[in-house]
Amino acid sequence: MNPYTVASLVINAMIICILIIRVSRKFDRPENKLFLLFPVLLMMSALCIDLTSELNAARIYGDVFTASAVHMTGLFLKLLLAYIVTIYSFALIEITESSHRSAGKKFLLAVPMFLALIIAILNQKYHLIFWFDSSFVNHAGSFDFLYYLIALFYLAYAFLLLYRKRIFISRTTLYTASILIVFSAAGMLVNSKLHIVNFDIFVHSISCLVMLYVILDSTEMVRMLTKKNKEVTEITQQTIEALTSAIEAKDAYTEGHSSRVCEISCKLAEKMGFNEEQMQNLYYAAMLHDVGKIGIPKEILDKPGKLTAEEYNTIKKHTLIGERITAKITLVPEIHEAARWHHERWDGKGYPDGLSGKDIPLVARIISAADAYDAMSRARVYSPAKSLPEIRQEFIDQRGKQFDPYIDDIVVMIMDEEHPELTRKAQHAETESA
Numbered sequence: 001m002n003p004y005t006v007a008s009l010v011i012n013a014m015i016i017c018i019l020i021i022r023v024s025r026k027f028d029r030p031e032n033k034l035f036l037l038f039p040v041l042l043m044m045s046a047l048c049i050d051l052t053s054e055l056n057a058a059r060i061y062g063d064v065f066t067a068s069a070v071h072m073t074g075l076f077l078k079l080l081l082a083y084i085v086t087i088y089s090f091a092l093i094e095i096t097e098s099s100h101r102s103a104g105k106k107f108l109l110a111v112p113m114f115l116a117l118i119i120a121i122l123n124q125k126y127h128l129i130f131w132f133d134s135s136f137v138n139h140a141g142s143f144d145f146l147y148y149l150i151a152l153f154y155l156a157y158a159f160l161l162l163y164r165k166r167i168f169i170s171r172t173t174l175y176t177a178s179i180l181i182v183f184s185a186a187g188m189l190v191n192s193k194l195h196i197v198n199f200d201i202f203v204h205s206i207s208c209l210v211m212l213y214v215i216l217d218s219t220e221m222v223r224m225l226t227k228k229n230k231e232v233t234e235i236t237q238q239t240i241e242a243l244t245s246a247i248e249a250k251d252a253y254t255e256g257h258s259s260r261v262c263e264i265s266c267k268l269a270e271k272m273g274f275n276e277e278q279m280q281n282l283y284y285a286a287m288l289h290d291v292g293k294i295g296i297p298k299e300i301l302d303k304p305g306k307l308t309a310e311e312y313n314t315i316k317k318h319t320l321i322g323e324r325i326t327a328k329i330t331l332v333p334e335i336h337e338a339a340r341w342h343h344e345r346w347d348g349k350g351y352p353d354g355l356s357g358k359d360i361p362l363v364a365r366i367i368s369a370a371d372a373y374d375a376m377s378r379a380r381v382y383s384p385a386k387s388l389p390e391i392r393q394e395f396i397d398q399r400g401k402q403f404d405p406y407i408d409d410i411v412v413m414i415m416d417e418e419h420p421e422l423t424r425k426a427q428h429a430e431t432e433s434a
Helices: 003-024 030-035 037-050 054-060 064-092 099-126 145-164 171-194 199-248 257-271 276-287 291-295 309-316 318-326 333-341 362-376 388-397 405-418 420-433
Strands: 130-132 138-140
Touching (some): 037 199, 064 099, 064 145, 064 199, 099 145, 318 333
């Protein structure tokens, strides 16, 4: 075997062994998972190229066609590696791209790879990239430069991508990834002129070994940050729960109200397909939707009878007070949206702004339905609790009026799932009325 092939195989075997040893310490970040492909592809490509070199091809293969197919596989794998380097760069800066834009760019980048695959297939017949003569001597084809151009395009794109998004990447990761790209391109250019078997793969393997050190180091850092983030999240939740308890202490009739609204809201959101981050933000918004009540006089909140028009107008101000209190929580805009608009109605007859339809933020529409459900299921001095059939009927009656029709349907569906007898009673009542 060529010494560069042996060195490449040894280096990549080391990388794979290190990765296997580290299996118990998970590579959670997408770019680290993608890195696993590098040593595997490098080893496969090195073997394919070396076993079809002039020294080995004649004694290993019985026919030129097979040798050509193996050599072409090696070249294609090298090109695939350049493509994966570009995708790896995308993974490093994924947080700065919307998933839609990133997916679109990745799709366009796959087009040259598709072209390269077609060329690889056609090469067996038309000798576009290379061909073996009867003595297994390798000759360049008319379009041998195409594979180099496509590979260099990928590497140049990856470098420019990292440079453009450099402020979002740690300096060590940026420098190491850049070295990986530049060395790979340099090795490829040297190999194209001097035709040293697997020299470019050897250079790429050295770069991967350096990159592995950065990955292992950054994985430890990510694990520490994840732990710290979990602690911060728990503290945030505990602070919100403490604040909610302070609010509800002013209003004896709504003790536990925010927690129940939160639970109902999360049930609705789960049916609507919310992801983990959206659920977390909804949790914060639901827990703090009534935070404005902290600015409402206690004697109004605790009044046992019906409110006067003036007192009712004062109560309505809790939405504006809540919005002012939460306005500076800019990282989770759902919190102030819910605080201000959870009393808006789908038909535009709510308060404080008379918003209607989809002009009302989605989180506020969800919390509005959950808030109403909890209010109807709890007794007040001036208003007894409604039964489950009455609550179900109220949501049916208010569909498209007080509530978003879609969310309203989900409320009724959940009630029917949790209380099947409601459906039977409703069907029985419809049969009798008919």
